Amino acid sequence: MRLAPTDEIREFQLAVRAHIATHRPDLPRLPGTRSPDSVDLPAYRAWCGSLFSAGLMGSDWPVEWGGSGVTNPLRDFVLDEELAAAQVPRAIGAWNLVCGTLFEYGSERQKATHLPRIRSFDDLWCQLFSEPEAGSDLAALRTTARVDGDGWIVHGQKVWTTHAHIADLGFLLARTDPLASKHAGISAFIVDMSAPGVTVRPLRDITGASDFNEVFLDDVRLPAGAMIGAPGQGWEIARSALARERSHSVREDPVVAKVERLVGIAGRTADSTGTTLADRRDVRQRLGQLYARARATDLLGFEGVLREASGADRSYDAPVVKLMFSEANLDAVTYAAELLGEQAVHGEDDPQAPDDGYWQKAWLFARGYTISAGSNEILRNLVAERGLGLPR
Numbered sequence: 001m002r003l004a005p006t007d008e009i010r011e012f013q014l015a016v017r018a019h020i021a022t023h024r025p026d027l028p029r030l031p032g033t034r035s036p037d038s039v040d041l042p043a044y045r046a047w048c049g050s051l052f053s054a055g056l057m058g059s060d061w062p063v064e065w066g067g068s069g070v071t072n073p074l075r076d077f078v079l080d081e082e083l084a085a086a087q088v089p090r091a092i093g094a095w096n097l098v099c100g101t102l103f104e105y106g107s108e109r110q111k112a113t114h115l116p117r118i119r120s121f122d123d124l125w126c127q128l129f130s131e132p133e134a135g136s137d138l139a140a141l142r143t144t145a146r147v148d149g150d151g152w153i154v155h156g157q158k159v160w161t162t163h164a165h166i167a168d169l170g171f172l173l174a175r176t177d178p179l180a181s182k183h184a185g186i187s188a189f190i191v192d193m194s195a196p197g198v199t200v201r202p203l204r205d206i207t208g209a210s211d212f213n214e215v216f217l218d219d220v221r222l223p224a225g226a227m228i229g230a231p232g233q234g235w236e237i238a239r240s241a242l243a244r245e246r247s248h249s250v251r252e253d254p255v256v257a258k259v260e261r262l263v264g265i266a267g268r269t270a271d272s273t274g275t276t277l278a279d280r281r282d283v284r285q286r287l288g289q290l291y292a293r294a295r296a297t298d299l300l301g302f303e304g305v306l307r308e309a310s311g312a313d314r315s316y317d318a319p320v321v322k323l324m325f326s327e328a329n330l331d332a333v334t335y336a337a338e339l340l341g342e343q344a345v346h347g348e349d350d351p352q353a354p355d356d357g358y359w360q361k362a363w364l365f366a367r368g369y370t371i372s373a374g375s376n377e378i379l380r381n382l383v384a385e386r387g388l389g390l391p392r
Contacts, residue, residue, distance in 0.1 A: 009074050016082040019054050023047070029087045033162050034365070035211045036089070041166060048091040048121040057091060058119055061099070065115045073305040084257045093163050094125040094171050097241040101171070101188070105229035105237055110190070126167035128158045128191065128215060129238065135160070139182045139235060143217060145174035145189065152189070152222040157214065164200045164213035167193050173234050186234035189226045196220070207364040208347070242373060255294035255329045258362065262336050263287055265354060269340070277339060286335060293328045300324055316387035319379040326369035326376060333363040
């Protein structure tokens with residue numbers, strides 16, 4: 001973004017850059033929501049914890065939980081931009097969904113137990129929402145939680161659970177009242193991923209990675225204090241959490257950074273005639289179009305941040321941003337694959353791969369953004385109904 005920041009934001013931006021310069025980890029920034037390798041987890045947790053301890057992440061948390069108590073969404077926006085520009089890892093997992101949920105719905109005991117461990121990144125979270133028969137139609141979920149003495153017994157299956165194979169805790173939705181309407185009978189829980197009855201089976205995706213997982217919950221016992229909020233409040237909690245997830249997609253994996261990286265590739269790559277790609281008019285025009293779309297997506301995301309800061313955000317803002325981001329991102333990496341030709345098929349372990357295989361991974365992963373956090377088809381319906389006032 002080419003903005004004129006306030007003195008406060010400029011100081012924050014400089015603090016982020018200084019922290020990166022001093023504490024830069026020897027870890028790659030992975031595309032999309034790729035999970036760190038298990039051998040990198042200690043260093044990854046330490047890096048994410050350092051962002052919290054330096055006040056760069058979680059600065060808007062209440063003072064009693066380590067924050068400044070001052071909410072300024074621009075700080076998160078600047079942090080995400082600086083991490084992407086420096087090509088250093090960002091904090092993955094469902095921590096942001098969980099902390100927002102705990103602030104709004106959690107008990108004091110849940111806050112005291114979990115918030116400090118989120119800040120230190122001692123606990124990595126996953127989101128146990130989607131099921132084989134309840135993806136975009138999340139309210140159709142069939143995982144059940146029934147009362148058993150002073151706790152709950154959970155039974156069911158989740159799927160497409162990102163980072164479940166490395167997560168310590170899960171943010172679970174389950175049906176607690178089978179007689180209520182499908183939206184009203186859902187509750188939210190915290191699940192220990194190492195509890196008896198929890199089985200995680202990684203799913204290999206098109207990129208060759210196994211960051212998604214099936215999670216089987218076979219009569220998993222949860223204590224009474226594992227429920228977040230009240231019985232039947234799960235749908236309200238889920239809607240609040242998903243709104244946060246959608247609004248962060250554009251900042252997780254900025255398209256502008258990809259296009260700028262692609263411009264560099266075009267400047268040092270020649271076509272079959274020996275002409276540098278950047279010297280071709282058709283390439284320059286296409287890169288210009290992609291850059292304009294990427295900047296427009298950034299500005300739309302920035303508008304959402306400003307609306308959030310002023311309390312004027314709307315229910316369809318995040319879906320619009322997620323739609324624009326996911327499709328601009330897909331177009332950018334698809335064009336990168338077209339430009340690179342046969343080089344684009346080389347993976348990260350292939351010495352012929354440009355940018356250490358970055359473009360292959362980014363292209364293969366890009367389609368997932370059009371599906372995750374609500375498929376684009378579902379989000380178009382949401383925008384049509386809530387934003388444009390069209391009939392269902």
